[in-house]
Amino acid sequence: MFNKDTNLKWDEINHPHFNEFYLNKWIAESDMTDEEKKADPLFYVRSGYLKTYEWKEAWANFWKDTDDENKKKFLALPNFDWNVFTEITGIEPKEQTLVGSEVEVKVNGKVYKAKIIE
Numbered sequence: 001m002f003n004k005d006t007n008l009k010w011d012e013i014n015h016p017h018f019n020e021f022y023l024n025k026w027i028a029e030s031d032m033t034d035e036e037k038k039a040d041p042l043f044y045v046r047s048g049y050l051k052t053y054e055w056k057e058a059w060a061n062f063w064k065d066t067d068d069e070n071k072k073k074f075l076a077l078p079n080f081d082w083n084v085f086t087e088i089t090g091i092e093p094k095e096q097t098l099v100g101s102e103v104e105v106k107v108n109g110k111v112y113k114a115k116i117i118e
Helices: 034-039 055-065 068-075 082-089
Strands: 024-028 048-052 102-107 110-115
Touching: 055 082
Parallel strands: none
Antiparallel strands: 024 048, 102 110
16 A cells, blocks of 8 residues: 555555545536636536536545544555555545544554654
């Protein structure tokens, strides 16, 4: 994980969920901006439109929408590396708001608590 080997098995990792991650999202007519309505003059026929996000834009939306508990799961993944995470997602460490919070890390069946310091 994060470009390093781990001796953990899949079911030994506390995986984050991706419930709020979307590359395409339906935008209802009531949520459309005036600019979006001008760009798609037939929006009223469908009562909205399907918006497509670029990869890193989708990650930014996901990180904004997911809860702190799920963010902690990402930060507690084996070998977590902000540089690798940022390269993949575009999410910068300064954007996270979990400094000072505790996470649980499971290694070889043992649970350890760690405090996020930066």
